[in-house]
Amino acid sequence: MTVQDCAPPHFPRIAACGDTALVVELSDQIDEGSNMRVVALAHDLAAKPIDGVVETVPTYRSLLVVYDPALVRGGLLAKQLRARLAEVPSANGAQRRIVVPVLYGGPVGMDLDQLADMKQMGADTLITLHSAAEYRVYMIGFAPGFAYLGGLPDILHTPRLAVPRQRIEASAIGIGGKQASINSVAGPSGWRFIGRTPLKLFDPARDDPFLLRAGDRVRFRPVEAEEAAALDLASAQGTLAAEWERP
Structure with missing residues (x-):
């Protein structure tokens, strides 16, 4: 050499x-x-x-x-x-910012309590930490519309599961290593999941099937079950509008 x-x-x-x-x-x-x-x-x-x-x-x-x-x-x-x-400049100018409503815990967020125990904190504290950060969509990949997010607080960095689960639902909110994610379609995953959003990251019926794109900024907003149910209904009817913030 x-x-x-x-x-x-x-x-x-x-x-x-x-x-x-x-x-x-x-x-x-x-x-x-x-x-x-x-x-x-x-x-x-x-x-x-x-x-x-x-x-x-x-x-x-x-x-x-x-x-x-x-x-x-x-x-x-x-x-x-x-x-x-x-x-080319080092950045692409004004970035889009979206607020993503999240129902933490529940059947889709099955890892919330265990992850909180691992971090020696309450589930409410974990939710506060997760939803207080601003994330960057580094790339879209793995599945149509799947968003890889940077910006996860260091304390929430967690290795993936040793044995992946065979099915995680679409719109699940995950943590894998140093990254956060939002599932776009149902499928297997070794990430740990702490909630779900009524938003659809991938919908082939939309004019633009992909909700997010690389470079977008994401904030998570905790919602309660009643609001999540109303948002789920709007999503099913195709009337749920994404909440974009001005840069």
Whole structure:
């Protein structure tokens, strides 16, 4: 192994991902600054498209850029992306902020009491800590509309379950390691779940099926069972409007 082999990688780094995509890596760490640049580049490409680019997919620290090789070659696109990166600001301007109502505990939030015991606090204290934080949607993935959230208070960081459960309902509010989450569809999960929201993160019947997108800010608002039931009814009828805050 040479000294060059041990040298740290230089960023940004652009690499081929098959023959129809490039991945633009902005860091080898997960941090808000790198993610803000990823989202800013995605927004910039949407606002000022490059011919041949079909789709972009933001992740924690990189942007997948899917292209049509009949319209643009990968080498030329890489040069265009490097040039674009030099012009893109570190953030994408005003961020959307959403307030997510949460019914904590109950059958879907089956881990609330156990997690509170693990942290040597009451369930009410855990709810207060969880709902007082502001979260950033780092990326959408795993399932359609599934939101990975950064900003979970350190005291609530908790390892995932050793054995995943086979089914967790859609709209469940979870904790996994250093992250928080909102389930979009029902499915297996090893995360720990402390509540649920009447909001649907993924609804193919909506004009925009995905409620959240990378870069959004999220706050959780605790609700009682009566309000949750009313919100559930509105959600089932398709009349539940998301509560967006002004930046």
